[in-house]
Amino acid sequence: MKKSSSILINKSSISAIAIGGFDGMHLAHQELFKHLGDNGGIVSIESDYANLTPKTFRQEYSSYPIYYYVLENIKHLSGEDFIRLIKEEFPKLEKIVVGFDFCFGKNRKNCTEELKKLFNGEVVVVQEFTLDGTPVHSRFIREFLNDGLIKKANMFLGKEYKVFGKQIKGQGLGSKKFVPTINLKVDEFLLPKEGVYITKTIINEEEYNSITFLGHRQTTDGSYAVETHILDKDIKNRFSMVQIKFIERIRDNKKFDSFEDLKNQIITDISSAKSFFDK
Numbered sequence: 001m002k003k004s005s006s007i008l009i010n011k012s013s014i015s016a017i018a019i020g021g022f023d024g025m026h027l028a029h030q031e032l033f034k035h036l037g038d039n040g041g042i043v044s045i046e047s048d049y050a051n052l053t054p055k056t057f058r059q060e061y062s063s064y065p066i067y068y069y070v071l072e073n074i075k076h077l078s079g080e081d082f083i084r085l086i087k088e089e090f091p092k093l094e095k096i097v098v099g100f101d102f103c104f105g106k107n108r109k110n111c112t113e114e115l116k117k118l119f120n121g122e123v124v125v126v127q128e129f130t131l132d133g134t135p136v137h138s139r140f141i142r143e144f145l146n147d148g149l150i151k152k153a154n155m156f157l158g159k160e161y162k163v164f165g166k167q168i169k170g171q172g173l174g175s176k177k178f179v180p181t182i183n184l185k186v187d188e189f190l191l192p193k194e195g196v197y198i199t200k201t202i203i204n205e206e207e208y209n210s211i212t213f214l215g216h217r218q219t220t221d222g223s224y225a226v227e228t229h230i231l232d233k234d235i236k237n238r239f240s241m242v243q244i245k246f247i248e249r250i251r252d253n254k255k256f257d258s259f260e261d262l263k264n265q266i267i268t269d270i271s272s273a274k275s276f277f278d279k
């Protein structure tokens with residue numbers, strides 16, 4: 001993961017900012033960043049519901065420094081006070097870039113017209129960005145993920161959806177009865193719909209082809225699990241941080257009548273994943 005560069009770039013050198021929540025750093029957000037020029041920065045207003053790129057995970061998806069502001073701390077400000085704060089924070093500010101639906105200040109009372117009145121510099125308002133006629137927004141990407149439509153989510157994100165997790169101890173059944181898996185605890189990130197996915201797993205900055213199961217292990221202990229099996233490689237160590245990139249959904253989660261049936265299905269899943277990567 002790229003380190004946050006916001007601690008390295010002084011706010012006083014910033015002449016243009018894009019403002020918004022930016023959960024996902026998706027294609028429409030990237031459209032805004034195209035207007036930032038050489039001394040740009042991103043003002044990310046952190047909300048509780050950000051779960052595509054929560055907290056500081058956003059920096060990886062832009063070379064512009066990201067400055068985080070907690071919504072709870074600024075939402076009481078009037079429109080005038082918000083602009084005053086922004087001007088104090090970025091004394092050389094000449095340009096603000098926002099999307100067509102950007103609103104700010106207490107109760108989101110001010111929108112783009114008020115922004116143009118209150119800010120004595122250039123205001124760029126980007127028109128709604130769509131893909132195949134559908135508007136690109138974080139809320140729609142969350143819906144795609146909840147429905148298991150990973151390819152659609154990735155199309156809107158402009159990249160493969162990625163989550164971070166910590167390795168945890170599994171049931172100890174994988175290597176003995178099925179195949180070895182890395183069990184993960186994933187906090188903060190939205191997990192796609194239960195099922196089996198073709199994935200890439202990143203460990204210590206090394207990327208491996210993998211297959212990942214998400215869901216309640218209905219055939220064994222019934223508990224919710226995120227388990228990734230690295231294809232063609234035996235990985236034994238324990239890891240504090242593992243990243244999973246979701247590429248394609250193979251099938252639904254299922255309850256099998258016997259461990260043998262589940263094992264046969266897992267072997268079929270693995271060969272589908274291998275053919276995908278060999279294509």
Ligand SMILES: Cc1cc2nc3c(=O)[nH]c(=O)nc-3n(C[C@H](O)[C@H](O)[C@H](O)COP(=O)(O)O)c2cc1C
Pocket residue numbers: 169170171172173174175178179181183196211212213216217218219220221227228229252253254255256262266269270
């Ligand atoms: C590719 C793959 C597909 C899986 N599919 C299912 C499934 O459809 N239903 C299910 O109950 N468990 C499924 N599992 C989870 C297994 O039950 C789990 O790997 C096994 O219980 C071992 O768990 P452990 O690693 O905690 O020991 C799958 C696991 C993998 C790797």
Ligand SMILES: Nc1ncnc2c1ncn2[C@@H]1O[C@H](COP(=O)(O)OP(=O)(O)OP(=O)(O)O)[C@@H](O)[C@H]1O
Pocket residue numbers: 019020021022023028029032097098099100101102126127128129130135136137138139140
């Ligand atoms: N499809 C879009 N076209 C143009 N601008 C957009 C689009 N989506 C978001 N923006 C702009 O990007 C900035 C960040 O917006 P925001 O974080 O609300 O994204 P969003 O994807 O619309 O999120 P949500 O779906 O959760 O409302 C805002 O200035 C917003 O107006």
